[in-house]
Amino acid sequence: MDAIILQILNGLDKGSAYALIALGLTLIFGTLGVVNFAHGALFMLGAFCAVTLNGILTISHTVIDETRTDFLGNPLKVEVPYIYDIFGETLGASIIDWSVPLAILFAIPVMILIGVIMERGLIKFFYKRPHADQILVTFGLAIVLQEIIKYFYGANPIPTPAPEAFIGSFDFGQLIGFDANTIIYPYWRLVYFGFAMIIITGVFAFLQFTTFGMVVRAGMADRETVQLLGINIDKRFTLMFGLAAAVAGLAGVMYTPINSPNYHMGMDFLVLSFVVVVVGGMGSLPGAVLAGFLLGILESFASMGAVIDLIPGINQVIIYLVAIVILLTRPRGLMGRKGVMEE
Amino acid sequence: MSKSTLTRRGLLKTGAVAGAGLAAPTIFDGKAWSAAHTGFTNAPEGDTVTLGFNVPQTGPYADEGADELRAYELAVEHLNGGGDGGMLNTFSSKTLDGTGINGKRVEYVTGDTQTKSDAARASARSMIEKDGAIMITGGSSSGVAVAVQALCQEAGVIFMAGLTHSNDTTGKDRKANGFRHFFNSYMSGAALAPVLANAYGTDRKAYHLTADYNWGYTTEQAVKESTEAIGWETVNTVLTPLTQTDFSSYIAPVLNSGADVLVLNHYGGNMVNSLTNAVQFGLRDAQANGKNFEIVVPLYSRLMARGAGANVKGIYGSTNWHWSLPDEGSQAFTRSFGTKYGFPPSQAAHTCYVQTLLYADAVNRAGSFNPCAVVEALEGFEFDGLGNGPTLYRAEDHQCFKDVLVVRGKENPTSEFDLLEIVEITPASQVTYAPDHPQFAGGALGSCNPGA
Amino acid sequence: MLGLNKKDFSLLLIVALLTMLAPFILNPFPEGSELAQFNAGYPDLMQRFVIFGIFAIGFNILFGLTGYLSFGHAAFLGVGSYAGVWMMKLLTMNVIPAILVSVIVAGLFSILIGYISLRRSGIYFSILTLAFAQMSFALAYSVLTPLTGGETGLQLSLNDPRIIGTSVTESGSIPVTHLFGLEMRDSFELEMGAWLFTFNAGYYVCAVVLLVAFYIAIRIFRSPFGMMLRAVKSNQQRMKYTGLNPKPYTLAAFVISGMYAGLAGGLMVSMDPLAGAERMFWTASGEVVLMTILGGAGTLIGPILGAGMIKYMENILSKINSTILHEWFAFMPDGIEDLLVTLVYPFIGKGWHLTLGIIFMLVVIFLPGGLVEGGQRIARLFRRKKEEPKGPDPEHHPKPAPHVAE
């Protein structure tokens, strides 16, 4: 029982990341009808927003420490961040410590800008092109983006820890009456889950309660009619793309303490997030979220020792297996609307 | 028109066409080989010789590959008499004098393995067939090493493995033309076990998370066997997919499994992520069975430690070499590498540099580039001054036997390169095993292949 | 001739000439010169050109004609490779049985996967094929290690129980692949002045197979079956109401292209007897998509051009390192030399993926018909200059824009 609760918790956390990526992907597909293979790259760019901010905060000048030596026997050069000079060492250090949450503020404008540039500069020429062309051009873009990141940041993962206050874990099991050490859950993962819920709620509320959202939803249902009403839907869709990019980016920013970011993390998530979108139903926002959590939890279950012993290799293929079964038995996905990309 | 199994590009560099005289000596002695400058793949003509450096330049190990390439460039510089000579001055064999190899200036070509066995073989074949490389070296994974080693055997050139840690490279997949300086899974286990017994006691229960592919299997087996030999119990072993990024669902059940040690048989990105996750889940600070919970990473690399950041603090593992070693050879290498590039070399860089020197020296001693001559010169070769103490290139399996380092993540690193501290230098005798040890069974070197 | 019209026959003839003379064409620069770096006329790369050409031709029969975008085609190449190596381990080092078994096994595997995946179309079909291929890769890399060699790949060993032929040669090595005694790695070298040309037996075996594969592809393109496949892509609704059942047509196309992939896999292990699981990773499937699009989907020659271009970049561009760059620009003044090297460096050597990505994007954006369309545009430009108005060619069918069935 405790093992199952444990894996549900883990699944929720994995699912949060899947859901956030799939949400943006579906938003883009639903509003613009574009299959965006570069969406994983946006997630990766978000993560590197956190890395970049950390880099900016730690821009340093060197001070020579004569009392210590470096590996070649020369006097040790100590890097002192300018931020220490500006805010003093204590405040400066805690600003650096909080660089990941701070990166949210940094990433929102950057990611919206990237999204808007991407849409205006490339995607808008592909609205009328077949889905295959969209897949191909965004796939090319994904390669280019990740190679650019690799050029500047290298191939190695870059550690980007959470603030000191969130390091460590708490005993969730004891809270609900299990023995100590049965269900341990790291603070940051709780933060991530909460953050994902806020973003998801935010996006849904935005689409539900604002005029902007209503127009966009109407546009998703019937683009031509909305256009006939004299509403400039294109401009709104551009912003939608920016919003989707920001959602993916934020998912990336907050993910960095969980796994050190590297240039290919977008590709690692890409195939998976597509599976999530398809399982949820192309174009269905609640479907994407539901499928994200569902697949996260299933993946966690499949990684339990007892399950692997029963079916060797199941942890390797569970996601794909689920995708195949869903696509064959329910082609429009769990919550897809009828007629969207259906045969 | 000449018929050959593989090309000999060297021929045309001088325009001279060598006679087809094929000397086939039967007894090894340097003099006999030196007469034979043809009759093998890519026999160098003219005054240069080409080496092929096959390292990952794209893909997840690209940074490691870049460091290997730096080491190779440094080695070539030293062999050709440039720089401060590095380990040439400390190497126990004194045939290398800065005049290249066998009097020929060293040139090199580079290729990208992409850490895929197919791409690595394509790249190696292009260096052999197109560029006339006489020796291939490099690589950052065992899959690639085994694949390229088999290719070199077939093509008739020498393969000096780069970073490859799986037992198979000199075990079931060993080849006569292939040589490994790097240590292996068995040695990691053998070196770690006594240190772990010392630090954590002999009454421990271990939980293994193992990367689900060959290297993972051999490492798990090696560590399991050697820790069980000191009295530890293995509670569980779980395989994790190569493509896994979030290990939470594998880590979470560990604490409640009755284990008090977690062994992460992971490398590269897997290791960075699983260790980060394990620390997140509080395993490093937890208590189990009335003891402090501990984490062990059998194969450490500095580049990976960098990726895991502060999470490596206090965690034990083993490594082939570390720049902070105090011996003369290590210091000389660190100095010349550090001066040239501004930061200390990684263990991958070290093994690649040393392999290049060992090859060059073997050619000089044999007096010939003929792979069979090189094989004979390297087999059973004993040397010192290359950073790991007195070392033997064992004839039976072409594996180097030397001291192995047990390291621990440093509590207060002074720089991003100063992440590990040496806990113990396990002497070679303690990590030596019989050539037919069960973990290495099933392979045969076969006979050396000079190609052509 | 050969059942082909004049235009197709001359196309076949051109391809035949190109492949047969490839050792000359691909080595235009004298040995030892600066530009020798760009020579591609060595056996391994020449073999790869034609093998991936075959793979892409086969993929194009599915994607180019029916518009079904399979994102898991590398799985068939991988399965074919494994089958081929097993054949060599168990039966004989002769390449013929290995290649045949590769084709058959890949064909059977593609019947299974095609039958299931073709129940859906559009992106759903793509995801299904992707899922199957990823499952194949994951399992081959891990739990199926005894069958596939896992990480290190499936390779020959000194104790293979080979029925026909020996396990170990007299010199103590693993025997090499051969075609009735003609060793695949045998080469003749021809020296002409400063030039060196290599004629490799394995390459010519591959080249002959390519010509046969290409010939079959032309026949398929011009056949009623090929026309039906284009009808599938164009309008499935009309096709059904014309009394035709699109399902068996697409499945047949899928299986044929799966068999082409198996053929490529079989040839690959015949040239280099090792089969690695990475061959089946989804990026490998992506690569054949890139090849086909880059060259021109739905055209006959396009996929071969695309395959050649990508393999050339992978093998030649990736080998250019900064030292070589500095040599090239050495004639410039120092400052400019460094600037040029800095500017070019990100795109070559280890940056070749970046160049590939950029070229690919440019092609998809500006030349949806790939290199072939580019060539046609240039040709049209010249024709217009000559002011020779020409009516549409009755036998000329390639579609400029690839469309996927949706």
Add this chain to the structure above:
Amino acid sequence: MGILEVKGVNKRFGGLQALGDVNLSVEENTVHAIIGPNGAGKSTLLNVLVGKLIPDTGSVMFDGQSVLGRSPHEINQMGISRVFQTPEIFGDLTVMENVMIPCFARRDGSFRLHAFETVFNEKALVEQAEQILIDVNMIDKRDMHAASMSRGDKRRLEMAMCLVQEPRLLLLDEPTAGMARADTNNTIELLKEINEKRDITMAIIEHDMHVVFSLAERITVLAQGTPLVEDTPENIKGHPKVQEAYLGQAHG
């Protein structure tokens, strides 16, 4: 006994009675029109005829065989061809190829792996295809890209594709929907011409009275899912029930 016999067909969608007890008989070699205001159930009936919808009760027999539950290509192979509201052609192919495809379908059935023959070496089929293009005055366009033609030509091509199969029943689904008057007249002319040249059975589902009265020999008027009357055009013209149905619809 007609070639197409619809007997007692009922179809409900939830609470809506889409078709209520439809009986219909199309005689061989006649042009039979089915008309009715919007929402009368014309499309539903058509979908039943081509096997897309299975009725709750009743039978649809074509030449003595049931068409229910068969897939479109099987129904076509039985001898029913269909013309769509918007012309459905193979846009990526040439006009000649568009016509060759039904020739092959007629000769080889729903699937044959003829991968090694050459399309234009099938002399008999090429002649057939050329003949039909001559018949519809399109032979000069034989090598054109079908998608690049005008809508009228596309309609003509679609007709040719259906006719070349020599169907025993040609179903036309509002063949002039959305057309300008001139195009409509052209289409009517084309259909008349076809009807004169060949003895063909046609069932036209149509909204436009003008089309119907210029072509049909029998007319069935459908209202609210039920056949109101069936008669000759002359009798239908002044029929009060028909006027009521149309006017009622106009008002409501």
